[in-house]
Structure formats: structure tokens, C-alpha cells
Amino acid sequence: MEVTYRCFELDPTMERDIKENMYELLAKKYGMSIAQAKAxxxxxxxxxxxxxxxxxxxTLILTNTFDAHRLTMYAKQHDLSKEMTERILRAYFTESKHIGDHETLTELAVEVGLNREAVKEMLASDGLSEAVRADEQAARQYGITGVPFFLINKKYALSGAQPTEVFVQALKKIIAEDEITVLNGQDGAICDDEGCEIPKK
Structure with a gap:
């Protein structure tokens, strides 16, 4: 099974530099107290x-993530999409790094094996912006409004953070439904890379 990461911004209008912390922003957005936001x-x-x-x-630093998404698209071109995505997520959620800052993104990119100067040049331009927007447009067409969201075989969906058992059950169901059903008997010629065998009458 191949996993492909796609771009999705929860709030495309967010600024690069934000004064509020996570709890203050949630409290303001949903009309709740800081204590409720923490809970x-x-x-x-x-x-x-x-x-x-x-x-x-x-200590998480809120920021606009569009450039981080552009970097993951750049990494994808170099077969490092998974490594880049996971590195950015760890930097954001665990290390409290500013992933809207180009210098920070460049350092993270170098860590996973990308060329420093090439990454700096890409970030300084508007390169891969259309690729990110294409992913986001595809998400809208699928009706995706939040993350995490898992789309399997472009047909089956799981939304929200789910236990491992849910994924196992879903994959078993999908595999069962996708199995080939033979509609006729074994009475025709069967060919493989060693030639054809005509069944005896």
C-alpha cells in the first residue's frame, strides 16, 4: 500500500507571524475560556x-503553513515527501519551531537531505504554489473540510483521528470488496508468461 500526503490548510488566511498562542486563538475563535480551550x-x-x-x-508557534506545504511538494519531487512531512510535523508539534519561517524550513529540508540553496531559491519564489492549490481544490471537490482525513483508492474515506483497529477493519473490508469475482467457469484458454493452456474438453 502506498501512502500519499496531500496539502490542506485549516486556515489559509492565517498570518505568518501570530502573537496569540494556541489556547488564546481557540478561545477567541470558538467563544470559550482559556481553560476550556486547554481542556x-x-x-x-x-x-x-x-x-x-x-x-x-x-509553546507551539502558530503560523501560516502555505510555504511548509510548498516545501513538501518540493520534497515530493525528490522522493522525500514522507520524510519532509514528518520532519515538519515534529518541528511544529514537538519542538515548537516556527514552520512559517523560511530559514527554519530550509534547515529542516537540509536535515532530510535536500539541497540548501535550491530550497532557499524555491521558498523565495512562488514555486509550487499552484501544486498546493491543486491539492486543496481536490480536497474541496471531495467535500473534505477538516483533517485528518484518509481517502483510500479514491473511493473510501475515514475522517478524524481513529484507533488502529478502525483502519484494520476498513482495509479488510476494502480488500474484500475489491477482490475479483470470476463470473464464468474455467473453460477458456488461460495464458501466462509461459504460454497458453487450452482446457481439455
Missing amino acids: NTANMVKMAEEVGLEYQLD
Whole structure:
């Protein structure tokens, strides 16, 4: 099975440099208290811990992620999409790095094996902007409004953070439904790379 990461911005209008922290932004957006915002994110932190991830939401730096998405598209061209995506996510959620900052993104790119000067040049331009927007347009066509969202075989969908068992059950169901059903008997010629065998009558 091949996993392909796609671009999706929760808030494309977000500025690169933001003064508010995660809890202040959530409180402002949803009309709740800071305490409520912290309580609402606690479950996400707990779920991350259960799979070995350490989320530091108290010091997380909010920013516009469009350039980070452009960088993942650039990494994809060099077969480093998975490595780049995971490095950016760790930098953002665990290390409290500013992933809207070009210098930060360049350092992360170098860590996964990309060329420093080429990355700096790409980030300084508007390169791969259309590729990111194409992904986002595709998401809109599929009716995707939030993440995480998993689309399998362009037909089956799982939305939200789900336990491993849900994915296992879904994949088993998909495999079962995609199996080939032979509609006729074994009475025709069968060919493979060693030639053809005509069944005896």
C-alpha cells in the first residue's frame, strides 16, 4: 500500500507571524475560556502520547503553513515527501519551531537531505504554489473540510483521528470488496508468461 500526503490548510488566511498562542486563538475563535480551550486539546495530547508522540501545545508557534506545504511538494519531487512531512510535523508539534519561517524550513529540508540553496531559491519564489492549490481544490471537490482525513483508492474515506483497529477493519473490508469475482467457469484458454493452456474438453 502506498501512502500519499496531500496539502490542506485549516486556515489559509492565517498570518505568518501570530502573537496569540494556541489556547488564546481557540478561545477567541470558538467563544470559550482559556481553560476550556486547554481542556479541549488535552485529549489530542493524550492520544499522541499513546502512540509515542510528544505534543507541546503550550509553546507551539502558530503560523501560516502555505510555504511548509510548498516545501513538501518540493520534497515530493525528490522522493522525500514522507520524510519532509514528518520532519515538519515534529518541528511544529514537538519542538515548537516556527514552520512559517523560511530559514527554519530550509534547515529542516537540509536535515532530510535536500539541497540548501535550491530550497532557499524555491521558498523565495512562488514555486509550487499552484501544486498546493491543486491539492486543496481536490480536497474541496471531495467535500473534505477538516483533517485528518484518509481517502483510500479514491473511493473510501475515514475522517478524524481513529484507533488502529478502525483502519484494520476498513482495509479488510476494502480488500474484500475489491477482490475479483470470476463470473464464468474455467473453460477458456488461460495464458501466462509461459504460454497458453487450452482446457481439455
